Amino acid sequence: MTFRLTCPVCGARDVYEFRYGGQERGPRPEQAQLSSDEHFRWTQFRMTRPEPQEEWWYHTGGCGVWFTTWRNPATNREEPPHEVERG
């Protein structure tokens, strides 16, 4: 089944109107003294847990806005973050 995402401008729209921009992972690390190991970890390494994660999306087939939303990869649906504690 296809699903809808909530664009902050246009409201709930079909997912195929959007482009996926990947997980939100904080600010880009400073280039100075950045090791290749750290660089590749930031650009490519991901932890895709089967629980809600914050993601970037681009409304390419609509208003053209970039926004973040929480979506659960286990269900594909938008879902608020779970309260979990990891130590």
Next chain:
Amino acid sequence: MSSIDHSHTKFGRLWKTRPLKRHYDVVIIGGGIHGLATAYYLAKEHSIKDIAVLESQYIGFGGSGRNTAHVRANQRTQQNVKLYDEGLRLWPILTDELDFNLMFFNCGNLSLAHSEAAVSGFRLAINTATFSGVKSELLDPQQCKEVIPALDISDRPAHPIQAGMYHPPGGTIRHDALVWGLAKGADKHGASIHQGVEVQGIDVDGPRVTGVQTSHGPISCNKLAVMAGGYGASICTMLDIELPIHPLTIQAMVTQPLKPLLNCVLSSGAYHVYANQTLKGEIATGAHMDPQVNYTTDVTAHYFKHQAEALTDFMPCLEGVRFLRIWAGLADMTPDMAPILDGNVMFDGLYIDLGWGYFGFKSGPITGKYMAEFIAREEAPEILAPFALSRFLENRYMGETATTMKYGHWD
């Protein structure tokens, strides 16, 4: 004692259901072709019999039963071609060894190029294949039409056909037969297969994995192999392991049965289509991946429309043919379109066989053979060495994405 438990039926069961023990030498997570093949070769060639294959659903539930069963060895890089070529030559041997008809249909593969850049990509891949002793050749549009008369090679399609890459050694396999045959072989040599046992946690003691927590209680082991295909990245999050893997849904579908018209596997990067005609006469066709990471097997009408438009554009005779069925599986994509095969890197005793993307089917048994050697000897066989996880941190990406079959936004 007979190896068949259920002698009351004419043919009996292919494998036994054994009691689940609390300890095994090797625990393999994932009852697909990678896990089953690894268990088969560990038991058969390395005399490690104390093996449990844990499958949360039923064997072949994941990618092993959801692919389009295409096999080929015309990838871009030598390291990949070497592995896939050996894999291709394994099918007839396995059919004999497993005493099970895998229905290997050596019909060949034809990939289509619709741009100059794609033709150049084919030349690269063909040169790699030729250098590696694999048959692969460039065809002009007229020769493509001789292979598949239903192709429209005129200028009418949105992306006219400019050339073809013809790879006679490829073809298709019956994927269920492969799952069942490997399960039969693994069981015969002593490995035990446990369906419906879900891994819910992984136990570690310092730098070492020591076992798993499952829906059926804890199981300890000396070595743990994660071979769960698209679900593997999720299993690795139990150990807080980050990987350069994007699990994406990939959809495939079949039409109503037709008279024979497509006598080899056909693919087109520009149209995002790969198709073959099954032995039942259906056109089985696979699409591009959905873009967002997810662990579902959701299917969408979007791809019915996409596949219909694409196939009928360069094979107009398919207009009006109806799709009967659609399904989806997971492709665990890496940035360089090559898998991650490694052991003892993040934790001692932990082996991973992941990141195959949509190449996991054609590589299954041959990878199982070498992963078994890796696990038994605790040292990567030479053929698997290029696929170590460290390549991503050392900026040594494999060159698979240099081909025109390059799909996707992550590369």
